[in-house]
């Protein structure tokens with residue numbers, strides 16, 4: 001009986017079948033376009049996301065950083081995005097340092113916003129006192145709002161509002177495939193109208209590292225400059241890309257199991273004293289609940305071999321993934337019962 005590690009879906013370890021695929025992969029020099037795995041992966045992701053091209057990068061953070069650099073021009077350009085989004089809370093200020101972006105953080109419910117919210121954030125064109133509105137960035141699913149799936153109609157309205165104002169659009173798809181599996185909407189429909197979008201292989205997909213940023217051939221050509229600049233141009237990256245290809249073949253449909261496990265966890269949590277959660281709000285693999293003492297709760301759970309993350313003065317996050325099965329969820333619930341009693 002090992003640890004039940006619900007800290008994040010980044011905690012997955014490559015399975016032995018994935019390791020075999022990686023070990024046997026034919027590889028080459030990635031930055032000379034000679035790695036067959038990376039070439040295949042980029043073509044596959046471009047098609048999946050309905051884009052012309054894609055580039056393989058070491059991390060999702062680098063996808064966001066390069067995308068912001070592609071869209072934001074020097075001279076006071078502004079990005080409109082949710083205040084809890086990853087580029088604001090977890091990229092070391094990169095969009096400011098690397099792209100020179102002004103950020104317009106939206107404080108709207110559930111990590112999502114509407115076309116009207118975008119319109120309300122627009123600066124007046126030609127106003128020399130204001131930053132210049134340039135980019136809208138969305139997170140599918142919303143991480144810090146509990147893995148919510150942007151409804152397709154809402155995405156389309158946001159795209160239309162941004163386009164009407166001449167803005168670029170970027171989708172942080174760290175958990176895009178969770179949204180696809182939960183909603184049944186194909187990835188390419190969710191990314192329609194976006195200039196750039198990316199997929200992470202290290203979250204629920206269970207690969208050890210890597211992400212792919214997709215967009216027009218022109219934007220991805222330009223992205224290669226920044227990949228080079230940041231030291232993200234690689235060599236025999238096919239060892240890693242083979243893991244990502246394996247994940248696309250074998251670890252997408254099974255995300256439904258993670259969602260079912262998260263729903264069971266949420267329903268169990270709702271029964272516990274001192275815990276506040278709406279189980280119906282859990283749509284994918286992220287479970288966020290309220291408690292008076294998140295740090296204390298997590299410390300006591302840790303003593304019972306269950307790991308969750310305190311993400312604020314009142315909030316705890318648990319994330320399901322392929323290394324946590326239904327039986328492990330029951331063990332987590334038993335530990336929670338003891339700790340909350």
Ligand SMILES: *Cc1c(COP(=O)(O)O)cnc(C)c1O
Pocket residue numbers: 058059060061062064086087139143172174175200202211
């Ligand atoms: C994890 C995550 C990222 C960053 O991905 P890494 O591969 O860890 O760099 C970006 N956005 C969201 C929403 C994430 O959850």
